[in-house]
Each structure stands twice: as structure tokens, then as C-alpha cells.
Amino acid sequence: MNNAVDKVDPNSIPKRKLYTGAEIPAIGLGTFGSDHYTADQIAGAVKGAAEIGYRHFDCAAVYGNEKEIGEAFQEILSGNISRDELWVTSKLWNDKHAEEDVIPACKKTLQDLRLEYLDLYLIHWPFPNHHSPGVDGSSRDPHAVPYIHENYMKTWRQLEELVVLGLVRHVGTSNMTIPKMELLLRDARIKPVANQMELHPHFQQPGLFQFCLDNDIVPIGYSPIGSPGRPERDKTAEDTVDTEDPVIVRIAERLGVHPALVCIKWAVQRGQIPIPFSVKREKYQSNLEAIVKDPLTETEMKEIAKFDKNCRLIKGQVFLWEGAQSWEDLWDLDGHIVKKY
Numbered sequence: 001m002n003n004a005v006d007k008v009d010p011n012s013i014p015k016r017k018l019y020t021g022a023e024i025p026a027i028g029l030g031t032f033g034s035d036h037y038t039a040d041q042i043a044g045a046v047k048g049a050a051e052i053g054y055r056h057f058d059c060a061a062v063y064g065n066e067k068e069i070g071e072a073f074q075e076i077l078s079g080n081i082s083r084d085e086l087w088v089t090s091k092l093w094n095d096k097h098a099e100e101d102v103i104p105a106c107k108k109t110l111q112d113l114r115l116e117y118l119d120l121y122l123i124h125w126p127f128p129n130h131h132s133p134g135v136d137g138s139s140r141d142p143h144a145v146p147y148i149h150e151n152y153m154k155t156w157r158q159l160e161e162l163v164v165l166g167l168v169r170h171v172g173t174s175n176m177t178i179p180k181m182e183l184l185l186r187d188a189r190i191k192p193v194a195n196q197m198e199l200h201p202h203f204q205q206p207g208l209f210q211f212c213l214d215n216d217i218v219p220i221g222y223s224p225i226g227s228p229g230r231p232e233r234d235k236t237a238e239d240t241v242d243t244e245d246p247v248i249v250r251i252a253e254r255l256g257v258h259p260a261l262v263c264i265k266w267a268v269q270r271g272q273i274p275i276p277f278s279v280k281r282e283k284y285q286s287n288l289e290a291i292v293k294d295p296l297t298e299t300e301m302k303e304i305a306k307f308d309k310n311c312r313l314i315k316g317q318v319f320l321w322e323g324a325q326s327w328e329d330l331w332d333l334d335g336h337i338v339k340k341y
């Protein structure tokens with residue numbers, strides 16, 4: 001693989017230190033095509049992104065493209081980039097939470113990605129509820145259940161075992177809430193190093209964000225641009241658009257850049273790790289460049305902090321169980337885990 005002339009020096013990309021002492025690049029490339037892009041297009045973006053300086057890739061079994069991304073990794077690693085320079089995350093899908101399924105699922109991901117270990121393995125959602133690819137928002141898993149902590153811990157123990165086996169360097173969570181995190185931190189033998197959560201200017205999750213920082217858990221922010229291409233099942237009439245926010249647009253005009261880049265700069269300066277998605281080179285390149293030049297001013301950071309609209313875009317309604325009232329039940333809004341059947 002050739003290094004492109006337009007490459008950003010990977011050493012200039014900031015890193016975040018985990019409680020283990022390991023360092024993770026402060027931006028990664030997302031690889032969920034939201035049903036719009038083929039696996040080969042996304043694998044092509046992984047290769048292109050590595051050429052221009054990305055070293056952190058956010059994968060998941062459910063994205064249906066780990067085999068193709070594995071071919072890209074093989075090519076990347078046959079060039080002058082070594083495995084220890086890459087940071088690869090993957091995620092355990094909801095249909096593999098059973099104790100006996102976790103280790104085989106991780107081994108399948110490793111085989112597909114053509115790697116001997118993952119830097120980070122996450123439980124994708126804290127529920128074993130799943131759906132078929134491409135379903136609409138009204139689809140429900142007939143076997144869906146609310147959060148059951150004993151079961152989550154059984155899955156977590158297997159993630160811990162993956163660390164012991166050397167197949168995974170770090171473990172983490174995704175789509176969690178504070179009460180669920182409190183139980184996990186109470187019971188985990190190996191603590192999560194990171195929590196992947198939806199984070200963008202209109203959905204800043206200040207409580208959970210601060211909880212993560214207070215517990216040495218690095219927040220990884222998904223949908224950092226407000227996921228304009230998210231699947232139809234995740235769109236509602238009330239959703240707001242970060243890149244059309246007048247403050248974001250004004251800052252973008254000052255810098256002469258697309259508003260998406262203001263969202264990326266804000267994320268990194270606030271202290272979360274954004275993982276923006278695009279297969280288009282000019283976009284993923286500008287996202288990477290955004291974090292090494294022209295920072296937002298302190299005043300701009302404060303202005304953005306003030307306009308949080310608490311607008312969750314990835315509501316997760318397809319994971320609801322029989323008897324649940326609405327998607328809010330997934331997110332423990334009153335501080336207690338919703339357990340209703």
C-alpha cells in the first residue's frame with residue numbers, strides 16, 4: 001500500500017490514554033454504511049483512510065462487512081504499517097450474548113478481519129434483542145427482553161475471558177446508561193475502558209459523558225455529525241439537524257469549512273473520540289484534517305455546550321420488548337433500569 005501525498009502524519013493525531021496506559025487515536029473511521037453503501041465500498045474507504053493517516057477503525061459483526069474490511073487490513077498490514085500502529089474495535093452483536101456464543105463470535109470476527117487480536121471489543125447493546133438487517137422501525141423481536149443484569153454479567157465474563165485468552169486487549173460497552181454502568185462497575189473483574197455512545201452537538205449526554213470521565217472510561221462518540229444518512233427506521237419528524245444549527249453554521253463560515261467539521265472539532269476538543277463515517281475520500285480526509293488544525297475557540301466551545309437539544313437520533317425502538325411503552329424505556333430516563341415486561 002502506498003502512502004498518499006495528502007496524508008496527515010499519524011503522529012500528529014492526538015491520542016487518549018486509557019486506564020490501562022494504552023493509547024487510542026482521538027478519531028476513528030466508522031464502518032456502518034446504514035444500508036446505503038456496499039461492503040466493498042466501505043473496505044475501500046478503510047484502505048484509503050489508512051493511506052491518508054487514519055489508524056483507528058470502528059467495526060462490528062452486524063455491519064456485515066468485516067470479511068471485506070479484513071482484506072483491506074491485510075493489504076494495509078502488508079505495507080509499512082504494523083499491527084501495533086492500528087487500533088481496531090469490533091462489537092458483539094445482540095444475538096450472541098449467550099455464554100457459549102461469545103468466544104466463537106469474537107473468533108469469527110477475528111477470522112473475518114484477519115487479525116490475531118482486537119484492541120477493543122464492545123457489547124454492542126445491553127440487550128440480547130436483535131432484528132434482521134434493513135427492517136423498518138415497527139419491527140420487533142418476539143423474544144425481546146428488558147435489561148437483565150445477571151445475564152449481561154454472564155456475557156461480560158466471557159469478554160473478560162477473551163482478554164485472558166489474549167484475543168482482545170480491552171473490553172468496553174455501548175448504548176449504556178448510568179444505572180446499568182453502575183452495576184457493571186460494581187461487578188466487573190475487568191472494567192470497561194470505553195463506552196460507545198451517541199454524541200453530537202444536539203445530543204451531548206452531559207450526565208453519562210461526565211460519569212464516564214469520572215470513572216476513567218473514555219467516551220467514544222458515534223453519529224458525531226448527527227448521522228444524516230441513518231436508516232429510515234431511525235428517523236422521526238422531531239429530529240433536529242446539527243449541521244443546520246445556526247451556531248454551527250456561523251462557526252463553519254468563520255473557518256470556511258463544512259458544518260460537519262465543526263461537529264468533529266467540537267467532539268475532539270470536548271474529550272470524546274468521534275468515529276465519523278464516509279466512504280468519500282474528500283470527506284474522511286477533511287474529517288481527519290479538521291482535528292489537527294484551526295481549533296474552535298473557548299467561546300465557541302461554550303456556545304455549543306449551551307445549545308444541547310437532547311435529541312437522540314438512534315432511538316433503538318426495534319429492540320423493545322413486549323409490554324414496553326416506547327423507545328425511552330431503553331434509556332432509563334428517570335435514573336432507574338426499566339424492567340417492565
Ligand SMILES: NC(=O)c1ccc[n+]([C@@H]2O[C@H](COP(=O)([O-])OP(=O)(O)OC[C@H]3O[C@@H](n4cnc5c(N)ncnc54)[C@H](OP(=O)(O)O)[C@@H]3O)[C@@H](O)[C@H]2O)c1
Nearest residue numbers: 030031032058222223224225226227229260276277278283
Ligand atoms: N455503537 C452503536 O450502536 C453505533 C450506532 C451508530 C453508529 N455507530 C458507529 O459510528 C459511526 C458513525 O456514525 P453514523 O454513520 O451514524 O453517523 P455520522 O458519522 O454522524 O454521519 C455519517 C454521514 O455524515 C456524512 N459526512 C461524513 N463526513 C462528512 C463531511 N466531512 N462533510 C459532510 N458530510 C459528511 C456522510 O455522508 P456521505 O454518505 O455522503 O459520505 C455520512 O452519510 C458508524 O459508521 C459506526 O461505526 C455505532
